[in-house]
Amino acid sequence: MKGDVLVSFDGVSKSFGEHVVMDDLSIKFLEGETHIVCGRSGAGKSTLVRCINYLERPDKGKIYYRGLEVNKKNVREIRTKVAMVFQEFDLFPHMTLLENAVLGPVYSLGQQRNRVEEQAKGLFERVGMKDKINSYPYQLSGGQKQRAAIVRALNMNPDLILFDEPTSALDPEMTGEVTEVIKALVEEGRSMIIITHAMNFALESSNMISFMEAGKILLTKTPDEFFRNPEYDTIRLFLRQTLDTKSNAEEVKDE
Amino acid sequence: METAISFGEVLISLGRGALQTFRIVPLCVLFSLAGGMVLGIVQSRKIPVIREIINVYIVIMRGLPPLLLMMFFFFAFKLSIAFVTAVLVLSLYHTGYLAEIIRGGIEAIPKGQLEAAESLGLSSYSTMTKVVIPQIWYQIIPSLAGEYIVLVKDTALVSVIGVGDIMQEGTELMQLTYKPFEIYFLIGAFFFVICFSLQQLSGWAEKALRSKLVGSEGRA
Numbered sequence: 001m002k003g004d005v006l007v008s009f010d011g012v013s014k015s016f017g018e019h020v021v022m023d024d025l026s027i028k029f030l031e032g033e034t035h036i037v038c039g040r041s042g043a044g045k046s047t048l049v050r051c052i053n054y055l056e057r058p059d060k061g062k063i064y065y066r067g068l069e070v071n072k073k074n075v076r077e078i079r080t081k082v083a084m085v086f087q088e089f090d091l092f093p094h095m096t097l098l099e100n101a102v103l104g105p106v107y108s109l110g111q112q113r114n115r116v117e118e119q120a121k122g123l124f125e126r127v128g129m130k131d132k133i134n135s136y137p138y139q140l141s142g143g144q145k146q147r148a149a150i151v152r153a154l155n156m157n158p159d160l161i162l163f164d165e166p167t168s169a170l171d172p173e174m175t176g177e178v179t180e181v182i183k184a185l186v187e188e189g190r191s192m193i194i195i196t197h198a199m200n201f202a203l204e205s206s207n208m209i210s211f212m213e214a215g216k217i218l219l220t221k222t223p224d225e226f227f228r229n230p231e232y233d234t235i236r237l238f239l240r241q242t243l244d245t246k247s248n249a250e251e252v253k254d255e
Numbered sequence: 256m257e258t259a260i261s262f263g264e265v266l267i268s269l270g271r272g273a274l275q276t277f278r279i280v281p282l283c284v285l286f287s288l289a290g291g292m293v294l295g296i297v298q299s300r301k302i303p304v305i306r307e308i309i310n311v312y313i314v315i316m317r318g319l320p321p322l323l324l325m326m327f328f329f330f331a332f333k334l335s336i337a338f339v340t341a342v343l344v345l346s347l348y349h350t351g352y353l354a355e356i357i358r359g360g361i362e363a364i365p366k367g368q369l370e371a372a373e374s375l376g377l378s379s380y381s382t383m384t385k386v387v388i389p390q391i392w393y394q395i396i397p398s399l400a401g402e403y404i405v406l407v408k409d410t411a412l413v414s415v416i417g418v419g420d421i422m423q424e425g426t427e428l429m430q431l432t433y434k435p436f437e438i439y440f441l442i443g444a445f446f447f448v449i450c451f452s453l454q455q456l457s458g459w460a461e462k463a464l465r466s467k468l469v470g471s472e473g474r475a
Contacts, residue, residue, distance in 0.1 A: 086367060090371035
């Protein structure tokens, strides 16, 4: 139900060698919420989302998905409900787009191919790629690849979608076509956790924004509160550097 | 040829030997590919003790000449059927090489591909059969073709344990005709045509797979 806790981090720590990427981190993500996690490179944002579907394993602390602990035992069950969209798209190059979208539902969820193919075709139509379903990934632009990767995620009928910097690998003109698709998902009220530097998008489309620094969540607020009162100088500076219109950047006031 | 044997009979005799080669090679390709696939996949999983055991096998196979292995299996293990010994030894020998080629191919698959498969909730088996293995062919086809060309040439060794292959037939013909140049030239032409065809086939297959995976211009 909307507003219920979907994912919770309870004192989670993770290091890569000497580099601490999550430091006793606790946070809750709610159902029906588009939650943006932002911060500078190396702050630990990607590791945070990758821990939710167990692509990274925490050194300490626990993560729960709907009360179910994210661990080796539960990982397959959780992955069937939590889809992920990667920065580099990671479409399977030997398969057409339709085959990419159908693979998970057929071989992971055991669904009937005909049914999921029809569902995938509908999703490709929604993202404006109906005519590309029989194309291979190499035949597409970056923006098209990312839209296809979103369809692959949606075709799993997930309860939660994780986006790991979905527009970072795209040229500016291709970023728009991907953010339009994500905005449509926000309007549907889908549960999403999005790692991004695109703060204009965060301002317009999210329900909640968290800022991460040195493995900790420094601040979690609604977009309005986050932009009006960022509280920390480091966040103010980050916003000035990342907001790409003058009017938005000027809204970030010094205290 | 001024002997009791006509040229037609020479060709028939060599053809009979060539048939043995055509029986041995497909069986060895099949068995060594299956063996190499299993060992290569297991090696890529980096399972501690099993990895070491397979490593020992690979080192032994790569460190010994196939002729010695053939003599060893035939005389020391007393495998009395020459044909079975030939297929077994060549399969075991080339499995060692193929395991390494396939392991290399699997490890060359970008990590993102595995993570994308994992995040869809695919099992290890589905990840391997649907995502990884279909992608390795493009990488390994040149090495695979090279290995099978060596296999074809290695079949020339099976005559030492009495398999009536083209070399065996050739040796007998030479004793009857005293025409070593002509006989060995024909045998050489036989091996060359097979190996050259394999090279051409490999180039064609690599090109076909490349165009499917990354386009004809090599754009990723």
